[in-house]
Amino acid sequence: MKFIKTPVKGMCDMLPSDMRLREYVLGMIKESYAKYGFMEIETPVMEHIENLTSKQGGDNEKLIFKVMKRGADLNRAIEKGTHEYADNGLRYDLTLPLARYYANNNQKLPTPFKALQIGNVWRADNPQKGRFRQFTQCDIDILGDETNLAEIELIGATSGMLTKIFETVGIDAFTVHVNDRKILTAICLQAGFKEEDVPSVLISLDKFDKIGLDGIRKELVENGHPEEVVDKYLSIYENLNTNSCEEFCKDVSEEYLDASVVSAMEEIISCAEAMVNEHVSVVFDPTLVRGMGYYTGPIFEITIDGYGFSIAGGGRYDKMIGKFSGQDVCASGFSIGFERIITILKDKLEGEMKIDSNNLAILIEKGVPTEKKMELFAKAKELREAGTTVTIQPMKKNMKQQISLLEKEGYTQFEKVYRR
Amino acid sequence: MKFIKTPVKGMCDMLPSDMRLREYVLGMIKESYAKYGFMEIETPVMEHIENLTSKQGGDNEKLIFKVMKRGADLNRAIEKGTHEYADNGLRYDLTLPLARYYANNNQKLPTPFKALQIGNVWRADNPQKGRFRQFTQCDIDILGDETNLAEIELIGATSGMLTKIFETVGIDAFTVHVNDRKILTAICLQAGFKEEDVPSVLISLDKFDKIGLDGIRKELVENGHPEEVVDKYLSIYENLNTNSCEEFCKDVSEEYLDASVVSAMEEIISCAEAMVNEHVSVVFDPTLVRGMGYYTGPIFEITIDGYGFSIAGGGRYDKMIGKFSGQDVCASGFSIGFERIITILKDKLEGEMKIDSNNLAILIEKGVPTEKKMELFAKAKELREAGTTVTIQPMKKNMKQQISLLEKEGYTQFEKVYRR
Numbered sequence: 001m002k003f004i005k006t007p008v009k010g011m012c013d014m015l016p017s018d019m020r021l022r023e024y025v026l027g028m029i030k031e032s033y034a035k036y037g038f039m040e041i042e043t044p045v046m047e048h049i050e051n052l053t054s055k056q057g058g059d060n061e062k063l064i065f066k067v068m069k070r071g072a073d074l075n076r077a078i079e080k081g082t083h084e085y086a087d088n089g090l091r092y093d094l095t096l097p098l099a100r101y102y103a104n105n106n107q108k109l110p111t112p113f114k115a116l117q118i119g120n121v122w123r124a125d126n127p128q129k130g131r132f133r134q135f136t137q138c139d140i141d142i143l144g145d146e147t148n149l150a151e152i153e154l155i156g157a158t159s160g161m162l163t164k165i166f167e168t169v170g171i172d173a174f175t176v177h178v179n180d181r182k183i184l185t186a187i188c189l190q191a192g193f194k195e196e197d198v199p200s201v202l203i204s205l206d207k208f209d210k211i212g213l214d215g216i217r218k219e220l221v222e223n224g225h226p227e228e229v230v231d232k233y234l235s236i237y238e239n240l241n242t243n244s245c246e247e248f249c250k251d252v253s254e255e256y257l258d259a260s261v262v263s264a265m266e267e268i269i270s271c272a273e274a275m276v277n278e279h280v281s282v283v284f285d286p287t288l289v290r291g292m293g294y295y296t297g298p299i300f301e302i303t304i305d306g307y308g309f310s311i312a313g314g315g316r317y318d319k320m321i322g323k324f325s326g327q328d329v330c331a332s333g334f335s336i337g338f339e340r341i342i343t344i345l346k347d348k349l350e351g352e353m354k355i356d357s358n359n360l361a362i363l364i365e366k367g368v369p370t371e372k373k374m375e376l377f378a379k380a381k382e383l384r385e386a387g388t389t390v391t392i393q394p395m396k397k398n399m400k401q402q403i404s405l406l407e408k409e410g411y412t413q414f415e416k417v418y419r420r
Numbered sequence: 421m422k423f424i425k426t427p428v429k430g431m432c433d434m435l436p437s438d439m440r441l442r443e444y445v446l447g448m449i450k451e452s453y454a455k456y457g458f459m460e461i462e463t464p465v466m467e468h469i470e471n472l473t474s475k476q477g478g479d480n481e482k483l484i485f486k487v488m489k490r491g492a493d494l495n496r497a498i499e500k501g502t503h504e505y506a507d508n509g510l511r512y513d514l515t516l517p518l519a520r521y522y523a524n525n526n527q528k529l530p531t532p533f534k535a536l537q538i539g540n541v542w543r544a545d546n547p548q549k550g551r552f553r554q555f556t557q558c559d560i561d562i563l564g565d566e567t568n569l570a571e572i573e574l575i576g577a578t579s580g581m582l583t584k585i586f587e588t589v590g591i592d593a594f595t596v597h598v599n600d601r602k603i604l605t606a607i608c609l610q611a612g613f614k615e616e617d618v619p620s621v622l623i624s625l626d627k628f629d630k631i632g633l634d635g636i637r638k639e640l641v642e643n644g645h646p647e648e649v650v651d652k653y654l655s656i657y658e659n660l661n662t663n664s665c666e667e668f669c670k671d672v673s674e675e676y677l678d679a680s681v682v683s684a685m686e687e688i689i690s691c692a693e694a695m696v697n698e699h700v701s702v703v704f705d706p707t708l709v710r711g712m713g714y715y716t717g718p719i720f721e722i723t724i725d726g727y728g729f730s731i732a733g734g735g736r737y738d739k740m741i742g743k744f745s746g747q748d749v750c751a752s753g754f755s756i757g758f759e760r761i762i763t764i765l766k767d768k769l770e771g772e773m774k775i776d777s778n779n780l781a782i783l784i785e786k787g788v789p790t791e792k793k794m795e796l797f798a799k800a801k802e803l804r805e806a807g808t809t810v811t812i813q814p815m816k817k818n819m820k821q822q823i824s825l826l827e828k829e830g831y832t833q834f835e836k837v838y839r840r
Contacts, residue, residue: 003744004468005524008508011464013521015528019460023450030443035804037779037811039829040439044431044554045465045540046485048424065466068486068506070544083498085505086488088428101433104425108435110825112813120465124490134464147814149784152797160804267790274794275801324423359457364569370687374694377572381695384455384580391457393532394567405530409459 010125010133016409021346022136025165026118029138029336032161036153038116038140043097045120046088051100053089054324058292060092063123065133090122094139095317095333096324102143103325112145114153118338130343141333143321148264151178151298151316154334155268155282156275158312159302163277165341166304169348173305176272177285180265181295181315183249186256191233193225199293201225201233206289213237237287245269245284261297268298294320300334304344311344312336359389360413361406363399367419376417430545430553436829441766442556445585445758446538449558452581456573458536458560463517465540466508471520473509474744478712480512483543510542514559515737515753516744522563523745532565534573538758550763561753563741568684571598571718571736574754575688575702576695578732579722583697585761586724589768593725596692597705600685601715601735603669606676611653613645619713621645621653626709633657657707665689665704681717688718714740720754724764731764732756780808780833781826783815787839796837 007013014022030040052064066086069077077085091097094117102113118138127133140157142150155176162174184205188198204219211219213234220230242248245265249257265284272282290299290313299315314334322328360383362376380390395416396402403414427433434442450460472484486506489497497505511517514537522533538558547553560577562570575596582594604625608618624639631639633654640650662668665685669677685704692702710719710733719735734754742748780803782796800810815836816822823834 003474003520003523003746004471005520005745007464007520007524008466008468011466013464013525014462015525016459016461019462023460035807035809037781037809039436040443041436042434042439044427044433046428046431046542046554048428051424054423065490065508066488067510068488070485078503088485090487100423100425100427103423104427105433105435110829111816111822114811122466134466145814147786149793149812149814152793153812156797156801160801267793270790271793271797274798325425326423361457366567370690373569373572373687373691377576377691378694381576381580387455389455389457391534392569392573394565394569396531402531409530 008133010127012132012134021349022342025338025342025345028165029118029161030116032164033116033140033157036114036157036160038114038157040116040118041098041101042117042119043091043094043101045090045122047091047097047100049086049089051096051324052092060123063125064092065090065122065124091119092123093121094119094137094335095141095320098139098141098143099321099324102321102329103327106143106329111143112150113143115139115141115143117141130339132339136338137335138338139333139335141331143329143331145332146318146330148268148298150332151268151300152271152275154314154332155272155300158314158334158336159272159276159280162302162312162336162341163280165345169345171304171344171348172277173279174276174281175303175305176276176280176282176300177288177303177310178265178268178272178282178298178300179285179288180245180261180298182261182297183245183252183257183265183286184289186249186252187236188233190252190256192229193233197225202289205237205287206291208237208287240286243283248284248286265298290315298332307344309340310337311340358413359391359409359411360415361403361411362390362392362415362417363395363402364392364417365395365419368417369419372417428553430547432552432554441769442762445762445765448585449538449581449756450536452584453536453560453577456534456577456580458534458577460536460538461518461521462537462539463511463514463521465510465542467511467517467520469506469509471516471744472512480543483545484512485510485542485544511539512543513541514539514557514755515561515740518559518561518563519741519744522741522749523747526563526749531563532570533563535559535561535563537561550759552759556758557755558758559753559755561751563749563751565752566738566750568688568718570752571688571720572691572695574734574752575692575720578734578754578756579692579696579700582722582732582756582761583700585765589765591724591764591768592697593699594701595723595725596696596700596702596720597708597723597730598685598688598692598702598718598720599705599708600665600681600718602681602717603665603672603677603685603706604709606669606672607656608653610673610676612649613653617645622709625657625707626711628657628707660706663703668704668706685718710735718752727764729760730757731760778808778833779829779831780810780835781823781831782810782812782835782837783819783822784812784837785815785839788837789839792837 053061067088068085069087120134121137122134159176184202185198188201193201204216217230217234221227245262249262269282294317295315296318297316301310302312303310316332318330321331380392383390466487473481487508488505489507540554541557542554579596604622605618608621613621624636637650637654641647665682669682689702708721714737715735716738717736721730722732723730736752738750741751800812803810
C-alpha cells in the first residue's frame with residue numbers, strides 16, 4: 001500500500017512547540033481586538049467556485065485549490081466533456097468570504113459591524129522559504145461605516161495589538177504609514193495621465209522603495225507615457241520632507257481632489273496619534289500604494305522600525321462588497337501578517353515558549369498494584385484541579401531518555417513509582 | 421455576474437454569538453486537557469488522496485471532498501482519460517492525519533505522546549438537522565503506551581473536562597461505559613462463530629439498545645447463523661445484573677480470553693472511579709461495541725444521564741498506525757462530540773452567552789471637531805488598557821435602533837457626542 005508520510009506539498013505539520021507559540025499569539029490577538037469591539041466570525045473553508053472565480057481576487061484566482069463535484073454531478077460533467085469538474089474551491093483570502101457572509105447575514109448584525117476573522121487560506125503558489133500553501137490570515141474589518149472613524153479604530157486596534165505582542169521580545173517601535181487612493185489618483189490625473197492608465201502608473205510608483213524615482217521614470221517612459229507627463233507627475237514626489245498631507249497636497253487642484261479628503265487624512269493621523277503608544281509614529285506616506293486594485297480611499301501599512309518589511313496592511317474598499325452582492329456596502333479593513341509575526345517571534349524567543357514549569361510526571365513501573373495506582377490517580381486529580389499539569393505514564397526501560405524528553409516539554413518534577 | 425450569498429451546501433456561517441459559545445467551550449477544553457499533559461498539534465486540512473483512500477477510513481472514504489490536480493498534472497490526467505483528477509482530499513477525520521503526523525515526526529516527540537487535536541473535518545454526507553458537511557472534531561490520543569494507564573488517563577481527562585463544561589448549565593451526572601474488544605471477540609468464538617464472522621456479529625450486538633436481544637437473535641438467524649450458536653452466544657447477555665467484568669466473564673474459557681484482559685479492565689474501572697467526580701459512574705458495559713472496525717482492546721463511551729446518546733467515545737487501536745505507516749505503534753484515543761456539546765449548551769444557555777457587561781459605545785455625530793475626537797480616542801485607549809470593551813462609531817440617524825442592536829451585543833453604556 002502506498003502511504004506518504006510527509007504532509008501535502010507546501011503545507012506544515014505543527015509540532016507542540018509551534019502550537020504553543022501560535023496559541024499564545026492568537027490569544028493575545030483575540031483579547032486585544034475584543035477590547036475594540038471586534039466580534040469574531042467564521043465562514044466555511046469552501047466557497048462556491050462561481051464566487052471564487054468572479055474576477056475580484058486578482059492573481060489569487062489562478063492559485064485556487066478546486067474541490068471536485070461528486071456523484072451524479074461529476075458523472076454529468078465528465079459526459080459533457082467540458083472539464084468543468086469543480087463546484088467548490090478553498091478560499092484564497094478572508095475578504096471574499098466576508099463579502100458573502102455580510103450579504104447573507106447582515107440582517108442579524110449590528111451596523112457598523114466590526115468583524116474579526118482568523119482562519120486558514122489556501123493558495124497553490126510555488127512554495128518558498130516562509131511561504132506556504134496553507135497559512136493563517138487574521139483580518140479585522142468595519143462594514144457600514146463611511147466615516148474615517150473606521151480607519152482610526154482599525155489603526156488604533158492593530159497598532160495596540162502589535163505593541164502588546166512584540167513588547168514580550170523587546171520590540172516596541174513601529175511606524176504606521178497612511179495615504180489615500182484618492183490622492184494618488186488626483187496626482188496622476190493632474191499630471192496628465194489618462195484615467196485608465198492610473199492603475200499601471202501606481203504599480204510603478206509602488207516600486208519607489210526598490211527602484212527610486214529614476215527607476216520609476218524609466219519604467220513609465222518605457223511603458224509609452226510622454227516624458228513631460230512623467231516629469232510633471234514625479235516632481236511632486238521629489239521633495240518628501242513633510243509629514244503633512246495638507247502641505248504635500250497644496251499644489252493639487254480642487255478639480256482633482258476634494259479638500260475633505262485631505263482634512264479627513266489629517267484627522268486620521270491626529271486621532272491615531274492620540275491612540276498609539278509613545279514609540280509608534282503615524283506618518284503620511286505619499287508613495288504608499290498597496291498592491292490590490294480594490295482600494296477606494298485611505299490605505300495603511302505598519303512596519304517594524306529597523307525591519308525592511310510591513311507586518312500589517314489594509315485600506316478602504318467601498319465598492320468590493322457591492323461587486324459581489326449587488327448592494328454597495330462601505331468597508332475598511334486591516335490584515336496582519338500572522339505567519340510573519342510567528343516567524344519573528346520564533347527567532348527571538350528561541351525555546352523560551354515552554355509550558356509553565358512545576359509540571360509533574362508520575363512514572364509507574366510495570367506490576368504496581370491497583371490500589372497504589374488508585375491512590376496516584378486520585379492524587380493527580382487533586383493536583384490538576386489545583387492547577388498543576390500532571391502526566392501519568394508507564395516507566396520506560398530507558399528512563400533517563402524518557403525523563404530528558406519530558407524535561408524538554410517543561411516537566412520539572414518526577415515521581416518514580418516502583419513495584420516494590 | 422453569478423454571486424451566491426449562501427454558504428456551500430451543508431456548511432455554516434458562524435454568527436458572533438455562535439463564535440462566543442464555541443470559543444468559550446474550546447478554551448475550557450484546551451485548559452482542561454492541558455492539565456493532563458495533552459499537547460496540541462495541528463495538521464494541514466488536506467491529505468494525499470492515496471492516504472485518504474487506503475481503506476482504513478471505512479464508509480467515510482465514500483464521502484471525501486477531493487481536491488483537483490492543477491496545471492500540467494491536471495492536463496496529463498485529462499489526456500489520460502482515466503478520470504483521476506484528484507491529488508489531494510480534505511480529511512474526513514483526525515485519526516488518519518494523526519497516523520501520518522506520527523510517522524513523520526515521532527523522532528521529535530516524547531514517548532508516550534499525548535496529543536490533543538481540535539480541527540474541522542469534511543464529509544460529503546447528506547445534510548440533516550444537526551449534521552454538517554464541515555464540522556469540528558476534538559480528539560485526544562496517547563501513542564506509544566501499551567498499558568492501561570493510557571485508558572485511565574483518557575477517561576479521567578475527558579470526564580473531568582465534560583464535568584467542567586456542563587456544570588455551567590446544571591448538568592453533572594455522566595456514565596462512562598467501558599468494555600474490551602477482546603472480550604466481545606472471545607464470547608463470539610466460544611459460542612461457535614467463525615473468526616471471520618465476528619465483525620458482522622458485533623454489528624448486530626451493537627443494536628442491543630435499539631432492538632433488544634430478540635431483535636439481535638432474529639437478525640443473526642436471518643444472516644444464516646445456526647440457531648444453537650446464536651442461542652449459546654446470547655445467553656451470556658441475558659443476565660446483565662453485574663457491574664463486575666470478572667463476574668461477567670467467569671464462564672469465558674482461558675482458551676479464548678486471557679485473564680490479564682479481565683484484570684486490566686477491572687483496574688481501568690477502579691482507577692477511573694478514583695479520578696472522576698461523585699456524580700460520574702464508571703460501569704462495565706458488556707454490550708458496548710463502538711462502530712469502527714479498527715479497535716483492538718478497551719473501548720469506552722460517555723453518556724449524559726437522562727439523555728439517550730453518547731457525547732464521547734473512543735478506544736484502543738494498536739494496529740491502525742502500523743497499517744498506515746508500516747510500523748506498529750500502540751495507540752488509544754477519545755473523541756468528544758464537539759458539535760453535539762455545542763447544540764446542548766446553546767439550547768440550555770439561550771442568550772446567556774453575552775459579552776461581559778459594562779461595555780461602552782461612544783457614538784459621534786458628524787461634524788464633531790478633530791480636537792474633541794482626539795480626546796475621545798485617547799480616553800478610549802485608557803479604558804481599553806484597563807480592560808473595558810469600547811467601540812467608537814458614527815452616530816446613526818436612527819440612533820434608537822443603533823443602540824438597541826448594540827445592547828444585544830452586550831453594550832450597556834452609551835456616550836453620545838454631539839457637534840454642539
